[in-house]
Amino acid sequence: MLSPTSTSESTMSNTQPVLEISNLTKHYGGVKALTEAGFRLMPGEHAAIVGDNGAGKSTFVRLITGVEQPNSGDIRLDGQSVSFDSPLDAREKGIETVYQTLALAEDLDVPANIFLGRELTRLNLGPLSVLNHKAMREQSASMLETTGVKIQDMSETLRGMSGGQRQCVAIARAAGFAKNLIILDEPTAALGVAETARVEQIIRGLKERGIPLIIISHNLRQVFDLVDRIWVFRQGRIICNRLKTQTNPEEIVGLITGAIDPADLPAEEAVAC
């Protein structure tokens, strides 16, 4: 078994990771949701997080985007140690996230949801600022168009939309604002075939734009189609990561279920976390 600090040739690089995480731990009372997790993401890299239900994937996302605070651990963004007090704090640093449980406002329309927490104003007078609805409508329309999301009536509140349409609004919002990193927690779990294909196109567009991405998915076809590297979570630990080109779906399933011990993988390929 490789030591926790060892690195394979495939990850050795002079380039600084966009995101580097070490020893990240979160326990809820007696539940060890995440223990001493290590992770890194290189510039432009698209990574998948896979693992069984309850493996700690969403906990990891909540910890690195300021929804919850870890018990311990270090999060580095472009080499700088960071600690986000809230998701807004993370968004201000260019990290956009689509959470597994969608954070959208049902009673607001599409532009209001897209600009939630970063509303555009015409007159900035502190608490008496005047919202610039026209600019928000126009920019929302262009964001939806860029990402290929089709919403018939943007003035409709989200209450009248399907789960898939809401998901598309959330993904268009994240893709439109993402500067440094985008994180998608099971973005297509509730989507039909056409919407899933659309979201996968959006992800490919982000790759072309060089925006690093983390996607959590149970869909291994999707994972192997989209990403460069796969990180395997098992029972609250990140047990290993594999370059897509050095693994296959059977091996990943074996790692997820415990049928394959990462220590048994070829030493020059295995990368301990």
Ligand SMILES: Nc1ncnc2c1ncn2[C@@H]1O[C@H](COP(=O)(O)OP(=O)(O)OP(=O)(O)O)[C@@H](O)[C@H]1O
């Ligand atoms: N707020 C909480 N309080 C107590 N336990 C929690 C809380 N949030 C998560 N857990 C527990 O932590 C573990 C990891 O949960 P998490 O949601 O991160 O799993 P996951 O890998 O995202 O699973 P899934 O694939 O089902 O979404 C689970 O055992 C879960 O029950």
Ligand SMILES: [Mg+2]
């Ligand atoms: Mg989850």
